[in-house]
Structure formats: structure tokens, C-alpha cells
Amino acid sequence: MANLQSDFVGIKSPNPFWLASAPPTDKEYNVRRAFEAGWGGVVWKTLGSEGPPVVNVNGPRYGAIYGADRRLLGLNNIELITDRDLYTNLEEIKRVKADYPDRAMIVSIMVPCEEEAWKAILPLVEDTGADGIELNFGCPHGMSERGMGAAVGQVPEYIEMVTRWCKQYYSKPVIVKLTPNITDIRKPAAAAKAGGADAVSLINTINSITSVNLDTMSPEPSIDGKGSHGGYCGPAVKPIAMSMVSEIARNPETHGLPISGIGGVTTWRDAAEFITLGCGNVQVCTAAMTYGFKIVQEMISGLSEWMDEKGHASIEDFRGAAVPNVTDWQYLNLNYVAKAKINQDLCISCGRCFAACEDTSHQAISMSEGRVFEVIDDECVACNLCVNVCPVEDCITMEAMAPGAVDPRTGKVVEPDYANWTTHPNNPTATAAE
Amino acid sequence: MTQSPFSPGVAAGRLDDASYAENFSDLHPALDAHEALVAADRCYFCHDAPCITACPTDIDIPLFIRQIATGTPDAAAKTILSQNIMGGMCARVCPTETLCEEACVREAAEGKPVLIGQLQRFATDHLQAQGVHPFSRAAVTGKTVAVVGAGPAGLSCAHRLAMLGHEVTVYDARPKPGGLNEYGIAAYKTPEGFAQAEVDWLLKIGGITIAHDRALGTDVTLATLQAEHDAVFLGLGLGGVNALEVEGGDRDGVLDAVDFIADLRQAGDLAALPVGRDVVVIGGGMTAVDAAVQAKLLGALNVTLAYRRGRDRMNASVFEQDLAASKGVRIMTHVVPVAVHGNGSVREIEFEYVNPDMSSTGELVRVPADQVLRAIGQTLEGADLPALERGKIAVTGAGRTSVDGVWAGGDCATGGDDLTVTAVAEGRDAAMDIHASLMG
Numbered sequence: 001m002a003n004l005q006s007d008f009v010g011i012k013s014p015n016p017f018w019l020a021s022a023p024p025t026d027k028e029y030n031v032r033r034a035f036e037a038g039w040g041g042v043v044w045k046t047l048g049s050e051g052p053p054v055v056n057v058n059g060p061r062y063g064a065i066y067g068a069d070r071r072l073l074g075l076n077n078i079e080l081i082t083d084r085d086l087y088t089n090l091e092e093i094k095r096v097k098a099d100y101p102d103r104a105m106i107v108s109i110m111v112p113c114e115e116e117a118w119k120a121i122l123p124l125v126e127d128t129g130a131d132g133i134e135l136n137f138g139c140p141h142g143m144s145e146r147g148m149g150a151a152v153g154q155v156p157e158y159i160e161m162v163t164r165w166c167k168q169y170y171s172k173p174v175i176v177k178l179t180p181n182i183t184d185i186r187k188p189a190a191a192a193k194a195g196g197a198d199a200v201s202l203i204n205t206i207n208s209i210t211s212v213n214l215d216t217m218s219p220e221p222s223i224d225g226k227g228s229h230g231g232y233c234g235p236a237v238k239p240i241a242m243s244m245v246s247e248i249a250r251n252p253e254t255h256g257l258p259i260s261g262i263g264g265v266t267t268w269r270d271a272a273e274f275i276t277l278g279c280g281n282v283q284v285c286t287a288a289m290t291y292g293f294k295i296v297q298e299m300i301s302g303l304s305e306w307m308d309e310k311g312h313a314s315i316e317d318f319r320g321a322a323v324p325n326v327t328d329w330q331y332l333n334l335n336y337v338a339k340a341k342i343n344q345d346l347c348i349s350c351g352r353c354f355a356a357c358e359d360t361s362h363q364a365i366s367m368s369e370g371r372v373f374e375v376i377d378d379e380c381v382a383c384n385l386c387v388n389v390c391p392v393e394d395c396i397t398m399e400a401m402a403p404g405a406v407d408p409r410t411g412k413v414v415e416p417d418y419a420n421w422t423t424h425p426n427n428p429t430a431t432a433a434e
Numbered sequence: 435m436t437q438s439p440f441s442p443g444v445a446a447g448r449l450d451d452a453s454y455a456e457n458f459s460d461l462h463p464a465l466d467a468h469e470a471l472v473a474a475d476r477c478y479f480c481h482d483a484p485c486i487t488a489c490p491t492d493i494d495i496p497l498f499i500r501q502i503a504t505g506t507p508d509a510a511a512k513t514i515l516s517q518n519i520m521g522g523m524c525a526r527v528c529p530t531e532t533l534c535e536e537a538c539v540r541e542a543a544e545g546k547p548v549l550i551g552q553l554q555r556f557a558t559d560h561l562q563a564q565g566v567h568p569f570s571r572a573a574v575t576g577k578t579v580a581v582v583g584a585g586p587a588g589l590s591c592a593h594r595l596a597m598l599g600h601e602v603t604v605y606d607a608r609p610k611p612g613g614l615n616e617y618g619i620a621a622y623k624t625p626e627g628f629a630q631a632e633v634d635w636l637l638k639i640g641g642i643t644i645a646h647d648r649a650l651g652t653d654v655t656l657a658t659l660q661a662e663h664d665a666v667f668l669g670l671g672l673g674g675v676n677a678l679e680v681e682g683g684d685r686d687g688v689l690d691a692v693d694f695i696a697d698l699r700q701a702g703d704l705a706a707l708p709v710g711r712d713v714v715v716i717g718g719g720m721t722a723v724d725a726a727v728q729a730k731l732l733g734a735l736n737v738t739l740a741y742r743r744g745r746d747r748m749n750a751s752v753f754e755q756d757l758a759a760s761k762g763v764r765i766m767t768h769v770v771p772v773a774v775h776g777n778g779s780v781r782e783i784e785f786e787y788v789n790p791d792m793s794s795t796g797e798l799v800r801v802p803a804d805q806v807l808r809a810i811g812q813t814l815e816g817a818d819l820p821a822l823e824r825g826k827i828a829v830t831g832a833g834r835t836s837v838d839g840v841w842a843g844g845d846c847a848t849g850g851d852d853l854t855v856t857a858v859a860e861g862r863d864a865a866m867d868i869h870a871s872l873m874g
């Protein structure tokens with residue numbers, strides 16, 4: 001049986017599934033339920049400075065987009081950091097951590113970009129016995145207008161500065177949570193590392209308007225006829241998050257910096273994918289908000305079963321395994337030739353592959369009597385669109401052509417050797433192969 | 435309730451009021467908005483979709499389902515009704531399991547097709563409930579067309595002609611329009627007066643006059659119609675029924691299934707409708723099933739559907755056979771009636787078992803029967819009709835008959851499967867051909 005035990009920058013948890021700092025982790029009641037359900041750790045919803053608590057809107061906070069059967073694919077929110085009293089939160093954190101010593105308890109913090117503010121709150125957090133802190137440099141709405149959250153995360157110098165303060169005034173691990181609302185994620189990650197961060201976590205939510213009410217002309221969620229961009233999350237953002245994670249994992253400057261993966265993790269499989277891209281653990285929010293805390297049971301059993309099947313004894317056995325395979329386009333093997341292949345036994349003759357290829361691609365699928373759909377190898381560029389639109393899993397596959405075979409589309413022999421764009425004759429800046 | 439299912443003979447009021455109401459309620463209750471969205475989400479929007487090919491009226495099914503899924507059921511209804519003006523009735527009575535839903539790729543994938551029929555009903559009901567008619571007439575052409583028969587073929591033809599700007603007079607032998615929709619289909623498939631409501635809605639196009647109680651051959655002649663109109667469409671259906679030519683076949687209690695169904699459809703009070711304790715229906719088509727199931731639902735204790743061949747040869751679809759079985763109808767196969775016994779009224783019907791090739795076995799069986807319903811085929815009635823072929827009006831192309839200026843479609847004409855939906859398609863196509871001919 002695979003060991004799901006997680007050791008993330010020295011913070012131990014029975015599994016790598018943490019709840020992200022978000023509405024589900026705002027108070028003791030929810031967090032206790034989460035731990036009872038089996039979550040390995042919790043990042044407590046972001047605390048602000050002592051004083052009057054922040055206020056939230058009193059209208060709707062969430063907007064959503066849906067797939068078929070109203071499956072929630074993306075959620076955005078305009079909720080701010082905790083709107084409860086700082087000391088109430090601190091007392092609850094201390095109590096819960098004492099009762100669940102084996103679980104990871106991280107405290108998310110967002111205070112003004114002033115040393116005094118951080119100096120004031122960090123000892124209070126230290127006193128709770130929590131295992132570490134996460135710096136909220138990502139919240140894209142509301143707090144960013146006040147110079148916090150994403151407003152900090154978009155300025156690498158601020159990240160470095162605040163991280164340094166935290167390392168100075170706090171003894172335990174410091175995780176820096178990054179905003180994706182930035183052009184190059186490698187810069188803030190490098191800044192966090194330079195400031196002494198023990199890890200980064202990403203992504204925070206993405207600026208978004210999920211829908212517009214066509215009757216009232218207000219963005220949703222609508223507060224008295226007006227809307228503000230929210231932070232987008234859920235399954236829809238996973239590809240963006242994984243790309244950003246991989247950038248940090250493979251960038252020489254930040255390679256090896258521990259990463260807590262966040263962004264659309266919904267199933268064990270999503271979690272495993274983030275881990276292969278270098279993450280030491282994952283944080284989850286939208287999936288829990290959609291289905292409740294019980295989903296962690298599937299995540300635990302699924303990851304465990306897959307690890308057993310693959311012979312991975314621990315998370316470390318496969319962590320980062322996909323990182324070496326993430327490369328730049330220019331290094332992709334242009335001598336690799338594939339063709340789509342339709343399994344006629346599995347085909348249900350819907351013709352979606354045909355419509356997609358005929359209308360929008362390369363006219364490489366034929367439709368014949370009796371609704372038989374076949375790939376025309378002479379035209380197929382292996383774009384994969386047919387695979388993507390086919391409703392039947394594994395019905396259409398991409399089959400690599402063996403070296404030595406002739407590609408009927410180009411008339412050229414498939415070369416056995418690797419060759420990429422950097423040496424391609426069509427590349428005006430090509431250098432001779434070594 | 436003075437009688438019960440056990441009361442002998444033919445009796446009314448075998449059930450209590452609640453049972454009648456429940457038995458004759460909607461066979462497939464309408465989808466609500468949420469159910470419709472869930473069902474619509476399952477459509478794959480196939481290319482050149484096989485469901486369209488399978489639909490005799492070529493409704494663009496993936497398009498209308500996508501329109502439902504995106505919150506525009508009225509646009510979906512227009513997609514449906516532009517191809518099939520009786521899309522509401524067809525949604526209720528079409529044997530979808532042998533048409534669009536059989537062809538649905540999800541039937542191949544999972545054995546569970548998209549609920550095309552019920553989605554079609556959702557869309558058409560949504561539009562029709564608002565009382566709006568989405569089509570308008572083209573400029574008046576000054577041409578007039580006579581349509582014989584206010585059933586699905588005739589009304590479909592009349593609507594399309596009216597839409598194209600022609601004036602249409604529909605002649606019908608019955609006091610109400612609708613044809614088999616009104617008189618010949620099981621009540622639980624079209625409850626709550628839907629048939630009449632659909633006709634009323636259809637006529638909102640304008641330009642259509644219905645002349646009731648005007649039967650072709652007795653009240654009007656084809657020659658007169660031709661003289662008075664620029665074109666004639668015959669959609670008179672099959673008015674006659676095949677006789678049961680066996681000893682005792684004329685005993686009291688031996689009825690035509692179509693009359694039994696028509697009486698039921700027109701009954702104001704189902705409790706007043708007499709039905710036998712032991713009912714035997716002879717035949718294997720939709721009419722036989724409709725009659726058998728309704729006899730059971732009226733409170734008959736034992737209902738037997740007797741068919742001369744195996745179940746695989748029955749015209750009634752597997753769904754209809756299963757429906758009959760689920761209601762408690764016993765299906766006897768490989769039997770042909772040889773005699774109806776009784777003393778004045780029928781008491782028993784005697785069958786001979788026959789081999790699959792219809793050869794005699796010599797084995798006889800008697801089945802108790804207070805009522806025998808004949809559903810052994812209908813025939814075309816009428817004199818001075820265009821040339822016939824195998825008992826129906828011979829047509830070529832879009833319903834052209836042997837007589838210039840006379841078209842025909844629906845059950846009275848050759849071709850098609852004698853379904854409501856094929857009648858609608860034939861009426862529509864004939865209208866287009868008539869239009870081309872008149873305006874040519």
C-alpha cells in the first residue's frame with residue numbers, strides 16, 4: 001500500500017491534500033469537519049491586521065460557468081479575506097491545531113506592505129502553534145485596490161521584501177502564494193526565493209467576469225446592478241495553473257523551490273498531475289465547495305491505487321517526474337510523425353470528428369456509406385482535434401509512424417533521429433546540428 | 435361504481451373515477467424545464483445526424499435540441515414546426531424507438547438514446563402554450579385548393595398551402611377535424627384535448643376553411659372539387675375496415691377496433707363506456723395495441739391480443755408490445771380466428787394455431803370473449819378516385835396521382851408507413867409540388 005504521507009518543507013500531513021485558504025477554511029467549524037473528512041491539511045482563510053474586520057458585500061459573492069448537465073467548470077468569487085475578528089480566528093486556529101496535531105495547519109496572512117504590520121501579526125500567529133504561514137499575494141479583487149494581495153504579487157520587489165520580513169519575524173516555514181495575473185510567473189517566484197521563501201504556492205485566482213445578465217446588463221455576480229471582476233477558479237483554470245507550476249519547476253533560477261500546487265484540482269488524477277510537475281502537495285477549494293469535503297476520500301483512494309499500480313511507494317517517487325518533459329516548442333521532435341486512427345468497433349458514428357476536420361482542419365476524415373468515418377492518411381497532420389471532440393474515450397488514437405515508413409502526406413521517409421526547429425532548414429536562424 | 439372488472443358481459447363503470455383518471459393520463463408526462471435541460475445536454479450534435487435521416491419529416495433534431503439547451507425553446511419549436519407542422523402530435527405518437535431514437539448514436543453508445551420525442555414535445559408545447567403561431571402567410575396568390583380529409587396529411591398540406599398564399603378548403607366527413615389524431619389514437623397518448631388544441635393552433639395561419647360533414651363520394655365529388663378549385667389534395671385516410679369473415683363473425687359484441695377507439699376518444703365520461711370482462715383484439719398493429727391497452731384501462735379483466743404471426747412480425751413496435759404487456763394484455767401469437775361462438779352475443783372466439791408459414795396445424799383453442807375487436811386492417815373507401823395500386827391511390831413523386839391536378843398522401847395513398855409523421859411529410863411535400871405546379 002502506497003504511503004501518502006506528505007512532508008512539505010518540513011510540514012507533515014497524512015496526505016498531500018490540503019484545503020486552500022478560502023471560504024471553506026474560514027472558521028473552526030468548517031476546519032474540524034474537513035479534518036474529520038480526512039483532509040491532510042488546511043490553509044486557514046487569510047487573516048488581516050488587528051482592527052475593525054473587513055466587510056464583504058451582502059449580495060451574491062460567486063459566479064459560475066457550467067458544462068453539460070450543469071456541471072460546474074469554473075467559479076469566480078468576490079469575497080474578501082476573513083471578515084471575522086483576528087483574535088477569534090487565532091484562538092480557533094490554536095484550538096483546532098491542538099486537537100489535530102498530525103494535520104498541517106497553515107495560516108494565510110495579508111496585511112499592509114509595511115514592516116510594522118507584519119511584525120505585529122507574525123508573533124500572534126506563531127503563538128497558535130500552526131505549522132507555517134502562507135503570504136496572500138494573490139487575491140485579485142477588493143484587497144488589491146488597497147495595495148494588498150495581487151497588488152503585492154505583481155511587484156517582485158515587494159514580494160521579496162515582505163518575504164524577508166516574514167523570515168525575520170517568524171520561525172516556521174513561509175509559503176508565498178502567487179497571483180497568476182501577471183505576464184511571467186517566473187519573476188515573482190524568483191523574488192520569493194530571493195526573499196528566503198521556503199516554498200511558493202500557486203495559482204491564486206484569475207481576474208474574471210463569468211457572465212453578463214442580458215436583462216439587466218450587469219456582470220454576475222450582480223450587486224445592485226453592478227459587478228466587479230472576481231477571482232476565477234475551478235476545473236477551468238487547471239491548465240493555466242499547471243503551465244505556471246511547470247515554468248517555475250523547470251526554470252533554473254527556481255528549480256527545486258518547493259511548490260504547493262493550486263488550481264482546479266478536482267480529482268486524485270489532477271493532484272497526481274500537479275505532483276508530476278514538481279508540486280510537493282496540492283491545495284483544493286472549488287471541488288470542495290462544489291461537492292463537499294467528502295471528495296477527499298476519492299482523492300486518497302485514487303492516488304493510492306494509482307501509486308500501487310505504478311509501484312510508487314511515496315509521493316517523492318514520482319514528484320517532478322514530468323518536469324524534464326516540459327520543454328520549449330523549439331525543442332519538440334519534428335521528425336515524430338503520427339496519424340489519427342479510428343477504432344471502428346468503438347465508433348458510434350456521431351461524425352463529430354468529420355465535422356471538425358472537414359470544417360475547421362485538414363479534410364483528413366472521410367465519410368462513406370453507412371456513416372463510416374475513416375482517416376485519410378494523405379491529409380492527416382495528426383492535429384488531435386478529432387481525438388479531442390470524439391465523445392468516446394480511446395475511439396480515436398494517435399499512432400506514431402515507425403521510422404523508415406513513408407508519410408503519405410509529405411511523401412517523406414520518417415527519420416529515426418530527433419531533429420527540432422533549431423536545426424530546421426526553414427528556420428532562418430538555424431544553427432547546424434552538432 | 436356498480437360494476438367491477440369481474441362483472442360478466444359488457445358493462446360500463448367497472449372502475450372508480452380515480453382509476454379512470456389515472457389510467458388515461460399522459461403516457462409520458464411532459465418534461466419540466468430542468469429535465470429538458472438534462473436531456474438536451476446529452477445530444478452530441480452529430481454531423482449530418484442519423485436522427486434527421488430517420489425522421490420522415492427531416493426535422494433538424496440536433497439544432498432544435500441545441501436551441502433547447504441554450505434556453506430558446508421557442509426557436510427550437512420553430513425548427514421543428516417548419517418541417518413538421520404537427521410536431522406536437524408527432525412528439526406524442528411517433529414510434530420514436532423505431533425512428534429518430536433508434537438512430538441516435540447514444541443508442542449505439544449506451545443503449546439509451548437522447549429523449550428526442552419528449553424534447554420535441556417540450557419545445558412545441560412551450561410555443562403552443564403561448565397561443566402564438568410562428569408562421570405567416572405569403573401574399574395571396576388567388577389560387578384555391580381543395581383538401582379532402584382534415585387528418586395529419588390534409589392539415590399539413592393545407593397549412594403549407596395557406597402559408598404559401600393559397601386559399602384552402604378542407605372537406606372532412608367527420609364533425610371534428612384531426613382525423614386519426616382526434617379519432618384513432620389511444621387517449622393516453624394525447625390527453626387533455628391536445629388534438630383539437632393543435633388543430634386550432636395550426637389554423638391560426640389563416641386562409642384555411644374547414645367544411646365538416648362533407649364526405650367525398652357522398653357529399654362532394656372529385657369532379658366538383660376539381661371544377662371549383664385549382665388543385666385537389668386527397669388525404670382521406672382509410673375509412674373502411676376489413677371484415678372478420680368467419681362463422682359468427684357478425685355476432686353482437688364483435689366491433690371494429692377503430693370504432694371502439696373513436697367512441698372512447700369522443701366519450702365525455704369514460705365510466706359510461708361499456709367494455710367486456712373478457713376482450714379479445716384481433717390484429718398486430720398499432721390500432722390493435724391501442725384498442726387492447728385501452729380496453730384493459732377501461733377495466734376489462736382479461737384482454738387478449740391475438741395475432742396470426744410471431745411478435746417479430748407485428749407492426750406494433752416492441753415498445754408498444756411491451757406497453758401492452760405491462761398493462762396486463764396477454765399477447766397470443768400464431769393464431770387465426772376460425773369461429774365466433776355464442777348465443778346472439780359473442781361468448782367465445784375459437785382460433786387455430788398456425789405455423790410460421792401460416793400453414794394449418796389443426797390445433798384449436800377457444801378463448802372466452804364478451805367483446806371481440808377487429809383490428810385486421812383498414813381499407814380505402816370511395817368512388818371515382820384516381821387509379822389505385824394494391825387498394826390505395828397510386829402516387830408518384832410528391833403525391834401526384836393518375837389525375838392531373840389531383841395529389842394524394844397519407845394512409846389513403848401508396849408509400850409511407852401509415853404513421854402520423856409520414857402523413858404529415860406527404861401532405862407537406864404535396865403542398866410544395868402543388869405550389870410549384872400552380873405558380874409554375
